[in-house]
Amino acid sequence: MSGHLDGNSLAGPLSGTFRFDPTVAVGLCDTCGDARPLAASPVYGSAMGQIVRCARCDSVLLTHVQTPAGTYLSTQGLTWLRFASEADPRVTS
Amino acid sequence: MARGTVRPLVVENTAAIRGDTVARPVATWLPATITAAVPLTERSRSLRLVVPGWRGNVPGQHVDIRLTAPDGYQAVRSYSLATSGPGEHIELAIDRLPDGEVSPYLVDVAEVGDKVEVRGPLGGWFVWRPGDPRPVQMIAGGSGVVPFVAMIRAREAAPAGNPFRLLYSVRSPAAAMYRDYLEHSPVGTTVNWIYTRNPPPGSSRPAGRLTSIDLDSHVIPVEQDPLTFVCGSTGFAERVSQMLIERGHPASMIRIERYGDSR
Known part of the structure; x- marks a missing residue:
């Protein structure tokens, strides 16, 4: 697999799946307990979708795949994903 | 969640999950028109776009740009915004990548009046919010x-x-x-x-x-x-x-x- 991006690049692809910007959400790695925003996690992309890995232990945290049948969102490597209870930061200041 | 058990959520209707019937979802692709193109360096230039329906952005956010070829082939790339604030005008700056698929077109070929599609504003992490007092x-x-x-x-x-x-x-x-x-x-x-x-x-x-x-x-x-x-x-x-x-x-x-x- 060639170079990876960081989680900032998830904002566009995941914008159709989440109500709020998911890149500022903090995820807890189920494997090693590392907690950080998705924006700061490495992302491996392809034409099918995105794989988010743990920045510390490299476990797969989240998989997002778009198919003609629908969008698959798998959070198998996350214990939880915490969304801040603030206004949608995508909206202009 | 049990280890090794993958139970993907199949999202059949994302609009229903968002519960978003009034505000335009950010995922919408908006038609945009190039209004200015200014060379920045030998291999880069800025493009100003007017995007009807754009709702403004904070500094540091990016957009996805989608190009569609006559045969229907589509390519999407992310570009940072060099501007922020309200209004329907945005400015991107694009660096031509030697083997790029989209950037050579945006730097060398696209002209004022050409149309592209824009999705955004995107990303709430790599941003500076005016009013944040930190250096x-x-x-x-x-x-x-x-x-x-x-x-x-x-x-x-x-x-x-x-x-x-x-x-x-x-x-x-x-x-x-x-x-x-x-x-x-x-x-x-x-x-x-x-x-x-x-x-x-x-x-x-x-x-x-x-x-x-x-x-x-x-x-x-x-x-x-x-x-x-x-x-x-x-x-x-x-x-x-x-x-x-x-x-x-x-x-x-x-x-x-x-x-x-x-x-």
Whole structure:
């Protein structure tokens, strides 16, 4: 697999799946307990979708795949994903 | 959740999950028209677009641009915005990648009046919110300067505020995007230059990539609790962030955006 991006690049692809910007959400790695925003996690992309890995232990945290049948969102490597209870930061200041 | 059990959620109707019937979802592709194209360097230029329905953005956000070929083939790439604020006009800056699929078209071919599609504003992490009182240190490698131009312009528009510093690493003066703007001391921001290949005549620092000595000379020290943004290639971003952490900057105060091969 060639170079990876960081989680900032998830904002566009995941914008159709989440109500709020998911890149500022903090995820807890189920494997090693590392907690950080998705924006700061490495992302491996392809034409099918995105794989988010743990920045510390490299476990797969989240998989997002778009198919003609629908969008698959798998959070198998996350214990939880915490969304801040603030206004949608995508909206202009 | 049980280990090894993958139970994907199949999203049949994303609009229903969003519960979003009034506000336009950010995922919408908006038609946009190029209104101006200005060369920045030999291999980059800025594009101004008018995007009807655009709802404004904060400094540091990006957009996805979608191009559609006559045969229906589509390509999507992400580009940082060099502007922020309300209104329907945005500015992107694009660096031509040698083997790029989209960037050569946007830098060399697209003309004023041409149409593209825009999705955004995107990303709430790598942003500076006007009003945030923390000192801001920006460290850019090459085209990584673009989101910082948006932040510096927003800082300039603020009546007073926290100190901004930009450390900009480029091959040569001619390779610096937004060089004229940055050389004329934008209000509120101090700019320091690192030349990796061809420094201007009279430069005291020999050519070479950014080092820990440069960081010690030009970066806001940890004691002032700066928010530090790093933007550049993957190699640049990882090297710089590692040096910052070695100098005691907490990882939580470093925000990184890297440009990968897919751009």
